[in-house]
Amino acid sequence: MSAREIILKRLRERSDGPLQAPQSDFTVVTGRGWSPQERLERFERLITSVHGEVIHTTHAEWTKRLIELLAAKSIRRLALGHEHPVPVAARTALRNQGVELVDVDRDIEDWKREQFETVDAGLTSTGGAIAETGSLWLWPSPDEPRLISLVPPVHIAVLDADAIEDTFFDVIETHGWAGGMPTNALLISGPSKTADIEQTLAYGVHGPRELVVLIRHQREAT
Amino acid sequence: MSVQHFIPQTYTPQAFHRQAHEALDDPQIRANFRRAMDGLITKRRDVFSDWDLEALRELGANIRLRALAKLPDLLEQLEANCQANGIRVHWAENGEAACRIIRELCEARGAKSVIKGKSMVSEEMHLNAHLEEAGIEALESDLGEYLVQLNEQTPSHIIMPAIHLNTDEISEILHDKTGTERTRDVDYMTAAARAQLRERFMAADVGISGVNFAVAETGTLCLVENEGNGRMTTTVPPVHIAVTGIEKVVEHLRDVPPLYALLTRSATGQHVTTYFNMISSPRKPGEHDGPEEVHLVLVDNGRSGIYQDNELLDTLRCIRCGACMNHCPVYTRVGGHTYGTTYPGPIGKILMPHMLGLEATKDLPTASSLCGACGEVCPVKIPIPDLLVRLRKESVGEGRGNVPGAGVKRSRKELLAWKGWQWLATHPAAWRGSTVIAGKLRALTPAKLGPWTEYRTAPKPAKVSLHALVKAHREELAGEGRS
Numbered sequence: 001m002s003a004r005e006i007i008l009k010r011l012r013e014r015s016d017g018p019l020q021a022p023q024s025d026f027t028v029v030t031g032r033g034w035s036p037q038e039r040l041e042r043f044e045r046l047i048t049s050v051h052g053e054v055i056h057t058t059h060a061e062w063t064k065r066l067i068e069l070l071a072a073k074s075i076r077r078l079a080l081g082h083e084h085p086v087p088v089a090a091r092t093a094l095r096n097q098g099v100e101l102v103d104v105d106r107d108i109e110d111w112k113r114e115q116f117e118t119v120d121a122g123l124t125s126t127g128g129a130i131a132e133t134g135s136l137w138l139w140p141s142p143d144e145p146r147l148i149s150l151v152p153p154v155h156i157a158v159l160d161a162d163a164i165e166d167t168f169f170d171v172i173e174t175h176g177w178a179g180g181m182p183t184n185a186l187l188i189s190g191p192s193k194t195a196d197i198e199q200t201l202a203y204g205v206h207g208p209r210e211l212v213v214l215i216r217h218q219r220e221a222t
Numbered sequence: 223m224s225v226q227h228f229i230p231q232t233y234t235p236q237a238f239h240r241q242a243h244e245a246l247d248d249p250q251i252r253a254n255f256r257r258a259m260d261g262l263i264t265k266r267r268d269v270f271s272d273w274d275l276e277a278l279r280e281l282g283a284n285i286r287l288r289a290l291a292k293l294p295d296l297l298e299q300l301e302a303n304c305q306a307n308g309i310r311v312h313w314a315e316n317g318e319a320a321c322r323i324i325r326e327l328c329e330a331r332g333a334k335s336v337i338k339g340k341s342m343v344s345e346e347m348h349l350n351a352h353l354e355e356a357g358i359e360a361l362e363s364d365l366g367e368y369l370v371q372l373n374e375q376t377p378s379h380i381i382m383p384a385i386h387l388n389t390d391e392i393s394e395i396l397h398d399k400t401g402t403e404r405t406r407d408v409d410y411m412t413a414a415a416r417a418q419l420r421e422r423f424m425a426a427d428v429g430i431s432g433v434n435f436a437v438a439e440t441g442t443l444c445l446v447e448n449e450g451n452g453r454m455t456t457t458v459p460p461v462h463i464a465v466t467g468i469e470k471v472v473e474h475l476r477d478v479p480p481l482y483a484l485l486t487r488s489a490t491g492q493h494v495t496t497y498f499n500m501i502s503s504p505r506k507p508g509e510h511d512g513p514e515e516v517h518l519v520l521v522d523n524g525r526s527g528i529y530q531d532n533e534l535l536d537t538l539r540c541i542r543c544g545a546c547m548n549h550c551p552v553y554t555r556v557g558g559h560t561y562g563t564t565y566p567g568p569i570g571k572i573l574m575p576h577m578l579g580l581e582a583t584k585d586l587p588t589a590s591s592l593c594g595a596c597g598e599v600c601p602v603k604i605p606i607p608d609l610l611v612r613l614r615k616e617s618v619g620e621g622r623g624n625v626p627g628a629g630v631k632r633s634r635k636e637l638l639a640w641k642g643w644q645w646l647a648t649h650p651a652a653w654r655g656s657t658v659i660a661g662k663l664r665a666l667t668p669a670k671l672g673p674w675t676e677y678r679t680a681p682k683p684a685k686v687s688l689h690a691l692v693k694a695h696r697e698e699l700a701g702e703g704r705s
């Protein structure tokens with residue numbers, strides 16, 4: 001018998017007999033009923049509490065804020081995709097701005113060291129966010145691969161204000177994640193951190209030192 | 223700073239008592255743990271303050287119970303869905319078999335260098351040593367694990383492996399082993415480790431990680447972390463091998479959010495970790511990063527034995543949050559290494575006897591005052607104190623005899639003493655007679671009674687027993703009432 005068969009047999013022929021599976025009541029992780037304003041405030045409060053930065057902008061203005069942000073952080077080489085509307089708009093706006101746009105539609109094996117050592121920031125879109133925990137959710141794609149939100153020292157994420165939902169449970173249910181998961185799905189809640197040296201927080205231990213979220217609103221906030 | 227922590231030492235569960243004495247005599251160890259655990263206790267309390275914690279714990283326990291109730295079916299479903307996604311699944315009856323599977327996977331790729339994310343199961347089976355013997359270098363990339371590995375130690379906590387070391391000690395280790403400057407600057411040390419490990423991520427042939435939850439419904443492996451080393455490990459090298467205990471499976475994707483909410487809050491008092499990494503397949507055509515091969519190694523190593531028994535089964539609900547050790551008065555005083563086992567603290571005491579047998583671990587279930595703190599904080603409501611009592615019974619041969627090494631502590635003398643006591647306590651006349659005799663002979667009680675009198679004075683029977691006193695008092699009252 002293979003190890004598989006032995007293990008399964010032992011589990012199936014349990015000496016105390018078969019077990020009853022209880023029903024689960026998920027009320028405690030859903031039904032928050034927050035207003036858009038409450039969601040936004042909560043998301044911002046939580047992600048900034050773990051060192052994330054938030055910049056509020058509009059759909060019309062966001063690339064201007066991006067240009068200012070890159071200048072303020074002296075970002076000279078920015079990694080970004082080609083196809084998603086977010087990198088497409090960024091590419092257009094950043095033409096002749098003195099920022100080198102790094103293509104990411106290359107297999108990592110061909111530019112590992114380049115990505116690890118010479119890229120200042122990665123720009124990505126997001127699928128949405130979770131108010132309860134201050135988390136972004138991302139489904140990396142061929143256009144926006146997994147490592148550009150991890151390897152460069154700064155990660156800039158673009159989020160639409162109306163894509164913030166209440167809880168992680170709600171996101172999984174409303175978007176039907178169980179119906180088909182991507183190669184990699186991610187929640188990101190702040191920059192990389194550690195407390196392994198005597199409980200003292202330090203940022204950027206392996207991933208980005210900084211996470212900046214550009215939140216796009218429909219209109220200018222009054 | 224004392225230098226003795228830098229001497230690599232081998233700890234064993236058999237030497238628990240000696241190790242506990244040594245740890246108690248070391249003010250540095252006690253201070254390091256006390257400070258850390260106090261902080262964690264406060265943070266956990268604060269982060270749950272706006273939750274219906276009982277409802278959440280109830281749901282967490284219920285999800286784990288449901289997964290265990292359907293365990294064999296869910297494992298098959300997990301396997302089928304992983305395979306459909308392109309993840310190759312392997313089964314290992316014990317740690318040795320799992321090590322062999324992983325080594326062979328490495329050898330098939332001609333791998334010389336392996337980078338590891340945090341995995342307690344890999345610690346449980348001593349994977350690093352096994353790979354080293356085969357000439358494959360395995361480097362830990364979680365900062366705490368990296369420090370512990372540099373210092374030739376094992377983790378002293380399942381979530382915070384280097385919690386026993388303070389800043390000065392870590393500075394010294396990094397200076398010694400990697401040539402960094404001596405400093406108290408945590409950012410400098412973190413940056414140094416980042417630079418050292420980035421080289422290794424780029425060069426690694428294989429990445430090995432653990433799994434926090436394996437979702438049967440979708441064939442998804444979930445990893446919880448703050449540092450990003452787990453994402454690096456599972457994305458940069460061409461091969462990713464995930465290794466996990468068979469009990470880590472959950473039925474549905476929607477079972478994950480409640481467990482994740484409980485895990486981060488219970489472990490470190492965080493409302494969420496920086497990353498929640500869900501892996502469902504190797505790199506697909508057209509994708510530009512991620513491993514070409516993903517393997518899942520399902521390890522039994524004693525778990526299917528625990529599974530047989532309705533009471534012991536609760537042990538398998540554990541989501542490895544570490545809250546039970548953070549709140550344990552024994553763990554806080556003696557530290558993690560003292561236990562001499564991969565999993566220290568309360569969870570170690572109820573889990574390790576099944577893996578190593580009660581012969582080796584007989585002192586662990588008794589290293590508890592049964593204060594109940596662990597059971598009260600456990601996010602999946604494992605009745606740890608009850609399980610400790612059960613293992614105590616097993617070790618003296620008074621249980622069901624289905625734990626390896628059951629009956630190892632059975633002693634005829636002790637048994638006779640208890641039997642005698644039992645008889646006496648259930649025969650009132652004999653009992654009263656014996657207390658009168660004990661009162662008369664009280665001068666003869668020995669002053670030394672083995673370990674009992676090491677820190678206490680020997681008990682001495684009272685001249686007149688409580689029974690007799692109460693009786694006299696009652697008679698007195700009755701007399702007054704009459705007059």
Ligand code: SF4
Pocket residue numbers: 488539540541542543544545546547568569596599600601602603604
């Ligand atoms: S026994 Fe409970 S408290 Fe201890 S590590 Fe496991 S889940 Fe956490």
